[in-house]
Amino acid sequence: MAETLTPKLVPKEISAASAPTAAPFIEIEGVSLYYGASRALKNISVHLEEKVVTAFIGPSGCGKSTLLRCLNRMNDLIDGVRIEGSIKIGGHDIYAKDVDVIELRKRVGMVFQKSNPFPKSIYENVAYGLRLHGVKAKSDLDTRIEESLQQAALWEEVKDRLHSSALGLSGGQQQRLCIARAIAIKPEVILMDEPASALDPIATARIEDLILDLKKYFTIVIVTHNMQQAARISDHTAFFYIGELVEFASTTKIFTNPAQKRTEDYVSGRFG
């Protein structure tokens, strides 16, 4: 673990509506990540708050998805990956030796770019994780499944066909099902890697509204290439460039008056 930590970056000029009150929930300290000899993340230190939406932006290859995947140790699955530094979620070091990675991924759920429902019924898709985590009684399952589908704003559309195949749903519905599946096991954090990039504008708007609803209950970190999406849904934004965290501030500040020229150039479409 790296001993020397860079100064903490905290959002500056945060509006009253999103003023930080609580201690940081996700503490990323001096994180570097290597794919073999190649350093994909360079000494990243940033603190993310609880129950806010933080957007990670930056050009392809900047490390934003890599950092996102560090937050539930998805990178452990890749050969040759080495991570330095520390990441704490809710005060617990998620890279500590005694951490149960399955338990961690229950606390830190993930939604991917391409919706990936299981080739099962809508009901079974949401029930799967719940059963895995010990919910067995049908009445409990029914309640939690309805609750999750309600929270994912999908219930009204699927309540009469819960036992139909999830693969029959539209792309936007499938993505909301994946969100329902992720929230069913009541995670603390939801990671989203470009969750709406394959969706049409209407389905995208529904996902964005859903994210804004969900932040009441969950801490959300989202990777997006869509600047306007970041502007619409996030409270804080972090801009990455070639493995470095260039700037982290309130989203309003990043999109109206970024402090760094590289951020200004990127959000203005001058590169990337």
Place this chain on the structure above:
Amino acid sequence: MENHFEAGIENLRQQLLLMASHAEKLVNEAVQALMQRDHDLALRAKANDHMLDQFEIEIDELAIQLLTKAPLATNLRLVTVAMKISQNLERIGDEATKIAKRARDLSQEPPVKITLDLPRMAALALAMVKDALDSFVHRDSAAARTIIPRDKEVDALNKQIHAALVEHMVENPDTIARCLHWIVAAKSLERIADHAKNIAEEVVYLCEAQDIRHPAVKAV
């Protein structure tokens, strides 16, 4: 490959500069017509107001087109500021037209025998307009900030001129109609200085992303 968005931003900036130069010229002509009792110049100035109206509409159209492309950071500030500055320039044009109308009418009447500090007030207001527009051209927020307190001087002169004219009207009721023209002209100069101040505040926002309008409201 041309960057069409940047070209659009530059086009907006150029249109705004063109509008600004027309507004400045219009104010200069109207004030000159008033001071020199130049009837023809007053008529010419009055006839040119519609150009600023046209510019305002065109700049809003350009800005809305650019907003659909979702500009961010400096570009976002420039587009929103351009819409506000063009509105202030259009209002400056309206006030200049009012002065031109009063200049036209006054040039047909005998002069009022009263010494007013109107030339100084006009010079201050004109300098504020010029400096505000220069600060926009050079994106000089420090210069823009120096313009803002000058508005108070213009306000004070307006009050002084107003009081002097009221007193003159009481003593010389036959000059009431002419004195009222001067009161309106002075008020228009005072409004022109207000708009110059507004433009300077927008320039500060453009350069620094700081909204410095209405400090009393923010202090609450």
